[in-house]
Each structure stands twice: as C-alpha cells, then as structure tokens.
Amino acid sequence: MLRLPINSLSLQIKIINEEIFFGPVITVVTNLSKEGSIPPSLSDFCKEMHDYCCEIGGLFFVTTFKHWNSQECFGYVIKDEDFEYDHVPLPNVIHNRVHSRKKENEAVFEKFEEDTSSLGIPFFNHRFLDKWFVHEHLSQYEHLTPFLPMTYYLQNKEDLMNALSAHRSLFLKPINGSQGKKIFKVQERSGTYLVDCAETGEREIYDNFTKLYKNLYPKFKKRNYLLQETLSLKKLDNRPFDFRILCHRKQEDKWGITSMVARVSKKSSFVSNLSQGGDLMPIKDLLQTFYPHREMKHLLELLRELSLEICHCLCAQNEGLYGEFGLDLALDEDGSLWLIEVNTKPSKRFFLTENGQTRPSTKALVRYCCRLSGF
Structure with a gap:
C-alpha cells in the first residue's frame, strides 16, 4: 500500500522493467528543538524544500533519526502551511541536517545510518567534517x-608556546566549532599576551605565558582546539x-x-x-x-x-x-x-530571498535529490 499523507499531490513516474515507481520522496533528517518542533533555523528552508517539490513533482517531509522505523515510517509534512506529524512512505533519498556533532556519534544515529544503507537509500551530507x-x-x-593558513593541532602547552614564537598572533578555534563561537585571538607583544574573544569582544591581558596558559587551559579541557596563524x-x-x-x-x-x-x-x-x-x-x-x-x-x-x-x-x-x-x-x-x-551544513537562516522565491541553493539540493533517487 502506498501511504501518502497528503490528499492532493503531484509525483513523478519512472518505469523500470515494467514496474511503475512514484516519487521522488525526499526527506531531511534533523533533531528537534527542546519544544519538540522543527528548529527555527531550518523551518523556512524545509518549507522551501516542500514548495519546490510540489512545483516539480515530489513529496517532502522532515524526520528525526530517533523516530525512524524502516517498517513504519513517520515524519513531519506540511498541511495548511504548518508541519504535522503523520505516516509517510519510505524516502528515496535523505539529506542529513542533524545540527549536533554529539548526536551524530550516538548509537541510535549509527543504527539509522545502517538501516538506510541496508535499504539502499542514498544519504548525504554524511557527517560534520571537523x-x-x-x-x-x-x-x-x-x-x-x-x-591554507599554517595550522597546528593544540595538544599541550608547548604547542601553543611554539606556535606563538613562530607567528606572534594566532587564532584559537574549536575543531568542532561553528558560527564563530568559542574563537579567540592571541597576540604576543614584547612578553605581554593579549586575548580577544570573538563572541564577547572582550580583551584580557597577561604579563607572562604561564598566566596566559593557565587561563586558557580550562577551555582546552572541554573541547579540542587548533591553532591557526592570523592573516592580515x-x-x-x-x-x-x-x-x-x-x-x-x-x-x-x-x-x-x-x-x-x-x-x-x-x-x-x-x-x-x-x-x-x-x-x-x-x-x-x-x-x-x-x-x-x-x-x-x-x-x-x-x-x-x-x-x-x-x-x-x-x-x-x-x-x-x-x-x-x-x-x-x-x-x-x-x-x-x-x-x-x-x-x-551551512546555515539556512540567512540568504533568504526578499520576494519569497525559492533560493537557488534549495533548488540545487532538490535536483540533486532527484538525481540520487533516479527521478
């Protein structure tokens, strides 16, 4: 039985060995907000995906890897301009927009990947690249x-000391960071060290390297950092x-x-x-x-x-x-x-068109989904 959550729907048809296939069925997999809804950072993008699928012929829905079941699939479809949770067909292709590296490392996400792979469902973008x-x-x-700027993996005090001796000015970036968060600029000036924080705009000054490292060390304990030469x-x-x-x-x-x-x-x-x-x-x-x-x-x-x-x-x-x-x-x-x-997983919150037209990037993603699914 073909399980369709929408009464009126345009789909494409392909015929292979006298079998008729309807599609494409395209899904975005993500993790929900604390309120249990699609994150605001993705909602406009998902509505764009839905609208363009309707325009060219196709079904679009949003799902989560925690709601995934290869025997009975559920997802969020747009009805009356809003997302509703409903039964949906198995997708032909899945676009990964899970916005947490931690969640991508969970066993339930790996199980989701194994299931989709065993079913032969194309899955992209595979993972965050640090x-x-x-x-x-x-x-x-x-x-x-x-x-490529000179870049070093920060493992200990000597790494920071040697990089500062070579460059005098460095960016400290979380290896798994995004959106400019937790980034610091460290400069050495005649034995004095200046630390600027990208998020707060605040500056701290230390009169020796030991005090500098003592202040920065708690940040390094929480997450892995790299050192990158400052470019003018x-x-x-x-x-x-x-x-x-x-x-x-x-x-x-x-x-x-x-x-x-x-x-x-x-x-x-x-x-x-x-x-x-x-x-x-x-x-x-x-x-x-x-x-x-x-x-x-x-x-x-x-x-x-x-x-x-x-x-x-x-x-x-x-x-x-x-x-x-x-x-x-x-x-x-x-x-x-x-x-x-x-x-x-570039941000979808910005670059929206003022006239409400579908962004070229959204069209490109839907076309790629169609290509992967054979439609």
Missing part, C-alpha cells in the same frame, strides 16, 4: 597548500571581510557554484559570521571598491575555480556522500586568497 580533518585532507594536495585580511571601512561560496554537487564528479556573497564583520570584530553580527554584501559591490573591472573578473573566476577544486578534493577518498559545502575564503592585504573554513 576543521583539523579538512586541513589534513587538503594538505595532501600540493596545489592547494598555498591557500583586507578590510572595508576597517572591518575584515570574507566570502561565503555555496557549492552543490550536480553529478557524481561535478560540482557547481550556487551563490557567492561577501560577509563583512561588525566593527571591532575579527570574525564575519552573520550569527556574530556580520553583514551581507553583494560580492561584486565589495570587490569593485578595491579592483578595476578586469581584475575583479579575474578574481571572481579564481574564487570559482578554487572553490570547485576544494569540493572535488574533499570528496576524493573521503568516506560518505556529500552534496553541499559552504566555503569561507578571504583576501589578505596583498590580494592573496586563503581558505578559512569548510562547512558541511
């Missing part, structure tokens, strides 16, 4: 190393900026650029994350304040080529399937490009 893994993986490619980034009105490049897989070995925007940090901040008060700006509007048209065009092409190459290299010899990356790249004062970070 910052150290990304750096280690991309460092294998000689042609990419000029774009270009600034707009004395505000550092970077670029968010959104990339989506089109075919097995082909990626495409879906959007490119500039993010300008708030005043007196050294991170440009929108969640930390950064501002969005059209990338061409920003670049034309620094470069003539021909140079700007060349730089945009380099950004595209570098982004696609990073996506290709990240997926080579890497476990699991990925269909979306959000790359953060930046320009230093000399005009050199640097890779700052790779996001496997």
